[in-house]
Amino acid sequence: MILLSDPRVIDTPVADCGEPLAEIATVPVITLDPREQDEAGAYGRVRASVLERLGSASERLPAGVRLLVIEGHRSLAEQARRFALYEDRLRLSGITDPAELLRQASAFVSPVEVAPHCAGAAVDLTLIDSDGVELDMGGAVNGHRTGDETWCPFDAPGLSPTARANRNLLAQCLSEQGFVNYPSEWWHWSYGDRYWALMTGAPAAVYGPI
Ligand SMILES: [Zn+2]
Numbered sequence: 613m614i615l616l617s618d619p620r621v622i623d624t625p626v627a628d629c630g631e632p633l634a635e636i637a638t639v640p641v642i643t644l645d646p647r648e649q650d651e652a653g654a655y656g657r658v659r660a661s662v663l664e665r666l667g668s669a670s671e672r673l674p675a676g677v678r679l680l681v682i683e684g685h686r687s688l689a690e691q692a693r694r695f696a697l698y699e700d701r702l703r704l705s706g707i708t709d710p711a712e713l714l715r716q717a718s719a720f721v722s723p724v725e726v727a728p729h730c731a732g733a734a735v736d737l738t739l740i741d742s743d744g745v746e747l748d749m750g751g752a753v754n755g756h757r758t759g760d761e762t763w764c765p766f767d768a769p770g771l772s773p774t775a776r777a778n779r780n781l782l783a784q785c786l787s788e789q790g791f792v793n794y795p796s797e798w799w800h801w802s803y804g805d806r807y808w809a810l811m812t813g814a815p816a817a818v819y820g821p822i
Pocket residue numbers: 729734735736799800801
């Protein structure tokens with residue numbers, strides 16, 4: 613598994629195409645969940661082409677199923693705050709080696725310099741039915757925050773067949789639109805950031821921090 617702390621991620625060049633952020637709420641086939649709402653409304657925005665691809669992904673889902681977006685863009689200050697918070701939690705659990713802290717924290721929170729959410733390139737999302745009820749994904753979005761790390765990896769062993777099928781459905785519609793998953797978090801997908809460029813072999817990321 614290549615983590616965001618991997619030196620190859622920061623070594624990936626960025627040629628930002630300058631595309632603006634766009635409001636997820638303007639796309640009717642996507643539902644925006646308010647649980648991560650921030651004062652500036654950043655959570656409800658992603659780069660324009662990322663939003664277009666999300667709309668196409670949602671349209672390709674079976675009737676009655678749609679995408680529920682939990683969080684899109686995130687400020688650099690907020691990213692730094694979350695990284696420090698998670699490092700503190702790991703320190704309390706007895707980890708003191710700085711390199712090990714960085715490695716373990718970056719499984720769930722990206723280091724600021726390479727953060728896909730800060731580039732407007734990433735979304736945390738899941739699937740809902742026609743009543744707005746979340747499908748069984750075998751674990752909650754952001755499960756690491758409540759100590760439920762077991763079910764966070766996309767390929768977590770021991771998932772029920774239903775959860776496995778629902779994760780595969782999410783993966784299929786997003787992969788078709790060019791998104792890549794961060795394998796330690798089934799809900800995190802990105803397009804155009806450094807991690808995406810490294811995983812797809814693109815010569816450079818098209819989105820940097822914004
Ligand atoms: Zn994420």
